[in-house]
Amino acid sequence: MGALTYHRGMGQLRPGDDAPPFSLTDDSGQSVSSESLRGTRYVLYFYPRDDTPGCTTEACQFNENLAAFQQASVPVIGVSRDDAGSHQAFRTKYGLRFPLVSDPDRAAHDAYGAWGDRPPRGEGVIRSTFIVGADGRIERAWYGVRSDGHAGEVVEALGEGAAA
Numbered sequence: 001m002g003a004l005t006y007h008r009g010m011g012q013l014r015p016g017d018d019a020p021p022f023s024l025t026d027d028s029g030q031s032v033s034s035e036s037l038r039g040t041r042y043v044l045y046f047y048p049r050d051d052t053p054g055c056t057t058e059a060c061q062f063n064e065n066l067a068a069f070q071q072a073s074v075p076v077i078g079v080s081r082d083d084a085g086s087h088q089a090f091r092t093k094y095g096l097r098f099p100l101v102s103d104p105d106r107a108a109h110d111a112y113g114a115w116g117d118r119p120p121r122g123e124g125v126i127r128s129t130f131i132v133g134a135d136g137r138i139e140r141a142w143y144g145v146r147s148d149g150h151a152g153e154v155v156e157a158l159g160e161g162a163a164a
Contacts, residue, residue: 011113018138019130026087027100037075037132040073042075047079050080056090057147059096062076063094064151066097068155072159077100079101082102083104113126113128113143129145130142131158142154
């Protein structure tokens, strides 16, 4: 389990929904988009801020599990509102080997339901993860996840999806 339920009305994605289109820039200035990933199964995870305790735990655990994602040919992409310089420093400090993309205007956060009310902390980033299938549809969606242990949960879900 590990995920809290947030009441946002509309906006939360469910398995089978079309993944919202996005086009964001990674920390090296390269475009990462739903179009460039078409035909590829991938993980997109939204986190609040580079180099903060929970976000560091989550990123490092995705990094530690990267071999399992690579074995499944599933790229991992982290999304936050931080800029490229912040992402570069974060990746370098922790040796992260997957792209971090910037969503400064919050368009992707909003489209994926990763921004909203977080009781009792008010409005902000809802830590969220999505497995997007090669067909461009949401396979799994987690909202309000706990950073510690979540990457392993995503790896496990990838295996369930492959077996389905």
